[in-house]
Amino acid sequence: MEIKAAIEGILFASGDPVDVSRIAAVLGVTRGEAESAALELAHDMRQSGRGVRVVRIENALQMCSAPELADVIRTTLESGKPPKLSPQALEVLSVVAYFQPVTRAYIEQVRGVDASNTLRMLQTRGLVERCGHLNVVGRPSLYATTDAFLRTFALESLSELPPLAGSPVAPDGSADDQITIDGDFPV
Amino acid sequence: MDFRGPLALILQLLSRSKIAVRDISLSLIIDQYLEWLDREAERSLDITSEFAAMASHLMFIKSKTLLGEERPEELEELISTLERIRATDVYLQIKSVLPILADAYFEGAGLITKLPEYFPDSARRYEHAADDLISAYEAIMFRTVSPDELLTNVKRGYPHPILFPIDEKIGQITALLRRNGSVLLRELFFECGERSERVAAFIAVLELCASGAVSLDDDGFTIYAADLGETFDGD
Numbered sequence: 001m002e003i004k005a006a007i008e009g010i011l012f013a014s015g016d017p018v019d020v021s022r023i024a025a026v027l028g029v030t031r032g033e034a035e036s037a038a039l040e041l042a043h044d045m046r047q048s049g050r051g052v053r054v055v056r057i058e059n060a061l062q063m064c065s066a067p068e069l070a071d072v073i074r075t076t077l078e079s080g081k082p083p084k085l086s087p088q089a090l091e092v093l094s095v096v097a098y099f100q101p102v103t104r105a106y107i108e109q110v111r112g113v114d115a116s117n118t119l120r121m122l123q124t125r126g127l128v129e130r131c132g133h134l135n136v137v138g139r140p141s142l143y144a145t146t147d148a149f150l151r152t153f154a155l156e157s158l159s160e161l162p163p164l165a166g167s168p169v170a171p172d173g174s175a176d177d178q179i180t181i182d183g184d185f186p187v
Numbered sequence: 188m189d190f191r192g193p194l195a196l197i198l199q200l201l202s203r204s205k206i207a208v209r210d211i212s213l214s215l216i217i218d219q220y221l222e223w224l225d226r227e228a229e230r231s232l233d234i235t236s237e238f239a240a241m242a243s244h245l246m247f248i249k250s251k252t253l254l255g256e257e258r259p260e261e262l263e264e265l266i267s268t269l270e271r272i273r274a275t276d277v278y279l280q281i282k283s284v285l286p287i288l289a290d291a292y293f294e295g296a297g298l299i300t301k302l303p304e305y306f307p308d309s310a311r312r313y314e315h316a317a318d319d320l321i322s323a324y325e326a327i328m329f330r331t332v333s334p335d336e337l338l339t340n341v342k343r344g345y346p347h348p349i350l351f352p353i354d355e356k357i358g359q360i361t362a363l364l365r366r367n368g369s370v371l372l373r374e375l376f377f378e379c380g381e382r383s384e385r386v387a388a389f390i391a392v393l394e395l396c397a398s399g400a401v402s403l404d405d406d407g408f409t410i411y412a413a414d415l416g417e418t419f420d421g422d
Contacts (some may be wrong), residue, residue: 015303055298067297074299082296087285094281094288110274110281153288154295162287164280 003027003037004044007054007061017060017147056156057147064151083125092118093127097149097161101131101142119143127152351387353394360391361415364401369411 006027010018024034038061042054051066065073074081085093092115095107107115122128126148133139145158155161248261315323363370372392379385392410395401402413 013304015301053298062300064298064300067294070297070299085289085292090285090288090292091281094285095277098281099277109270110277112274112278151298151300152295153291154298155291162284165283 003029003033004041007034007038007041008063011054011061011063012052015063017057017062017151019060021059023061055151055154057150058157060147062151067154086118089118089122093122093145093149096122096128096143097145097158098164100144100158102144103134103140103142105140107143351381351384353387353390356384356387356391357394360388360395360410361400361412364410364412364415369404369409371409373408375410 007023010023010026020034020038021031023038024031027034029037038054038056042056044050045053051069052063053066055062055064073079091111092107095110096102099106104115104119107119119128123130126146128143128149129146130141131144132142134142149155150157244261245265248265251261360370360375363375375388375392376385379388392401396403396410399413400415401410403410
């Protein structure tokens with residue numbers, strides 16, 4: 001059986017992300033072989049200008065439409081554009097993405113305002129999910145991003161998030177006042 | 188004391204040591220602090236004096252800790268200031284990447300996925316080795332809980348189905364209200380024979396309130412007839 005074709009068929013039928021290990025087990029190949037075949041498939045689709053793409057989300061693969069066809073598809077299916085994320089929602093989502101798992105209190109400490117409604121909205125849209133409880137008094141919920149978050153932001157994994165400035169900004173916010181220790185650690 | 192500049196340095200030292208602000212170890216920070224001062228002492232007198240003042244403040248807090256105070260007020264103040272500064276740093280860092288993430292969201296929004304295909308015959312078929320079946324059989328035969336007991340335990344976890352008709356309860360309540368004008372909720376529920384009837388009574392009250400037929404008194408314990416009309420005649 002052609003592995004690439006099998007992967008294409010599985011991903012088409014699934015719709016949802018499918019773990020590479022599962023595909024490898026079903027096809028009777030090693031994980032490495034399945035990954036190579038998936039990579040080749042994704043490359044072929046891109047090179048030949050196909051209308052669908054294979055994207056990688058952490059350890060899973062998912063089939064989706066080519067991004068350049070989004071407008072045509074939405075017009076044909078009379079589907080509206082995806083709702084925009086407000087700057088506030090993007091802030092909350094970013095704090096969760098970079099510091100997950102985090103509590104609501106942490107998000108509010110960073111932003112200085114209530115985040116409960118925004119968190120609820122992000123959960124409804126499947127971008128954030130509860131992933132457990134912090135083992136302190138009150139056992140507050142911990143939040144993390146979902147696979148849908150990665151796909152929505154065109155990321156393969158969280159490691160692809162744009163790096164945060166490694167150095168804390170001077171407390172008064174002015175870069176001119178920064179002092180460097182050992183030449184590497186601006187404070 | 189102006190904590191701002193020196194505290195940023197402490198935060199940096201803390202992040203080097205990979206410890207949380209709440210777990211601050213003053214002796215560790217002081218050691219690092221003094222080491223830094225030794226190296227940097229000759230660079231700028233202003234900076235050095237400011238940081239030396241901070242170091243002395245840390246020494247003061249450390250001394251109070253050693254003298255028996257569990258968490259001196261100054262340490263709490265220091266920690267809360269550090270946490271506030273760290274939160275501000277994180278917020279500024281996050282703000283700096285928002286434009287990139289907004290672009291990524293725009294790009295990712297073009298990736299449209301489909302729902303999983305529906306397979307009508309989705310029954311799973313399992314294959315088990317003989318040894319597995321024997322083990323399962325033995326586990327059933329030698330289990331300590333009897334099947335009857337197990338069933339009872341399982342049933343206990345489910346709520347009882349509502350057996351008492353809600354329409355009938357609505358009829359009873361409206362008839363009662365026509366007679367008395369009002370009724371105490373406690374009496375209404377107390378007179379119910381079993382759980383399902385109490386549930387029916389509760390739902391009936393909600394229905395009647397929602398339809399405007401009855402109203403809840405200000406005391407929250409009594410309902411009275413508001414507009415029963417002819418539809419709520421107990422039939």
